[in-house]
Amino acid sequence: MTLSTLSNFAKPDDAFRAVVEAHRGLSDEQSADLDAALVLILANHIGDLDVLREAIVLAKRRMIDASQQQQQQQQGAHKGRPYVMSIP
Amino acid sequence: MVQAKTDSETAESKTGTKTQFGYRRHPDQDRADRNAAEHPVVVVGAGPVGLSLAIDLAQRGQRVVLLDDADRIGEGSRAICFSKRSLEYWDRLGVGQRMVDKGVVWSVGKVFHGDSLLYQFNLLPEPGHKRPAFINLQQFYAEAYLVDRVGQLPEIDLRWRNKVTALDRRNDHVALTIETPDGPYRLQAQYVVACDGARSSLRQMVGAEFSGQVFEDQFLIADVRMTAEFPTERWFWFDPPFHAGRSALLHKQPDDVWRIDLQLSRFADPAIEKQPDHVRPRIARMLGHDEFEFEWISVYKFQCRRMDRFVHGRVMFAGDSAHQVSPFGARGANSGLEDAENLAWKLDRVLRQDSPQCLLESYHTERSQAADENIRESTRSTDFMAPNSHQEARLRKAVLSLARETEFGKRMVNAGRLSVPTSYDSPLSTSDADAWRGGPRPGASMPDAPITGLQGQSMFLTDAFMPERQRFTLLEFGNGCDVDAPEGLGVISVGGEGSYADPLALAVTRYDAGPGAAYLLRPDGYVAARFRHPTRSALEAALARASGRN
DSSP: OOOOOSOOOSSHHHHHHHHHHHHTTOOHHHHHHHHHHHHHHHHHHHOOHHHHHHHHHHHHHHHHHHHHHHHHHHHHHHTTOOOOOOOO | OOOOOOOGGGGGSSSSOSEEOOOOOOGGGGSOGGGOEEEEEEEEOOSHHHHHHHHHHHHTTOOEEEEOSSSEEOSSOOSOEEEHHHHHHHHHTTOHHHHHHHSEEEOEEEEEETTEEEEEEESOOSSOOSSOSEEEOOHHHHHHHHHHHHHTOTTEEEETTOEEEEEEEOSSOEEEEEEOTTOOEEEEEEEEEEOOOTTOHHHHHTTOOOEEEEOOOEEEEEEEEOOOOOOSSEEEEESOTTSTTSEEEEEEETTTEEEEEEEEOTTOOHHHHTSHHHHHHHHHHHHSSOOOEEEEEEEEOOEEEEOSOSEETTEEEOGGGTEEOOSTTSOSHHHHHHHHHHHHHHHHHHHTTSSOTTHHHHHHHHHHHHHHHHHHHHHHHHHHHSOSSHHHHHHHHHHHHHHTTOHHHHHHOOSOOOOOOOOOOOTTOOOOOSOOSSSOOTTSBOOOOEEEOTTSOEEEHHHHHGGGTTSOEEEEESSSOOOOOOTTOEEEEESSSSSBBOTTSHHHHHTTOOTTOEEEEOTTSBEEEEESSOOHHHHHHHHHHHTTOO
């Protein structure tokens, strides 16, 4: 099995909302605890180490993107140009 | 020969030397350096690994010189958990029953979080095995019994206070310089096995690296003597009320001695931590009373590391000299004993020229795989017990709390994964050509099963294997066609006529064996090959491969 990145929910907004609402009213610390538990529960449900590893790679790409973006921002600021979000 | 009248009873003494042996001058020491005595095998280090290896080699008919730089069995219980696999090995060395008789048998572990039970596990839930999952036994007893056994074997020449100070590797032998109370002398050996522990001086002499991970967390070991009614189980606590925020472990040993491990802070001062006055209130809080005496207190940090290569020409490394793990999982002494068992038969065959010297390379291949597995497992346990970051601590917290409600959470809690024999991906194994749904695959160690003997007596498969331990053995399941076994092969027939019977059908089940199936077992009880219906030529090919002759 490989990681499915197609949209699997009939109503993706409901799924996103469910996660968002789970975090409502929590402190950052509590939110982080919730996420940790949620990740482990979902990982076990998937029960496939290869899929889990693929998911980790995909998730970790955000960290790389974020640090690149930060670098660009800093470079931009250095050149006195404001960072402008590009709209595709 | 050493007069090993052990006196295991002297081990009862509370502190200091457990058992002391005399240094004796050996005629080898009178020889001129140029005319040094030559021996087939010199084993350096008379700990559990060196002693077991020497016994194994001697039982195979090899003469062994066993050197140790001390003249006593050390104090402190040190390694206390000996695995089923180690007991089966010690059975073959003639000391298993004595170990089990003295030891505390256990197979159940309990894991607590705070003051509530998270889960319990049974390491040997099924009946029909000769040996239990584990016994707890102070290392000094194990060593004393092994020394007694050495005393029964004239092939072993055990020399106390013989310290190797130099090692010179030559093409056809190894030259050793040995320091004694009477001054130095020299020896030559065809092969040297270094079982001289984590601080191995022989490892330094061959110039080998010993690198790996150092853990900063400190742990306190206290052996306390008291009468208590706790069950004989391994109890592990995360964040117990008596030791908030850290972990604790309680184990029963013989003689009303209890092993307590307490995790300390990274920054604790070991000199202060191990003062009895400092330890006493901690333990009293744990036990709820103050009625105990200390047997031994030690503070330790540990490392997980291994040598790149366990074989350096004619010098081989076994046990802690070759690899070191954290103590959680009982993977130190047990893996060292597996090293000894793996090496002994190979070295014996090479010395007899039944196998080429390259067979010894498979010792490195197989046992370094085991070392990697042991390091991986014990590192994971240690990381779980002592998380390295806030997020690791958070994930652990999630696992511990999920364990209260879910099966998967319980299985993720890592309070030590206890030693089981490693399955080898080995050049000595012949891959399966037939279809198997179960049973030990080639490279795995033989499972035990209850059988009945030729006179109808109850016994175990490991008993039947014992007289065959010196050679390759065909374990065949009867009522098929007769196998035309190659010469020199031991044969254990289960089922069929004139053989062992399998009344509970557990041997057949555990080996997934239909009529006519056969397993080729190595002298260390590992599976070399298996066949649904073996042919003479297939057996010969598998035997050649397993002997390093291909």
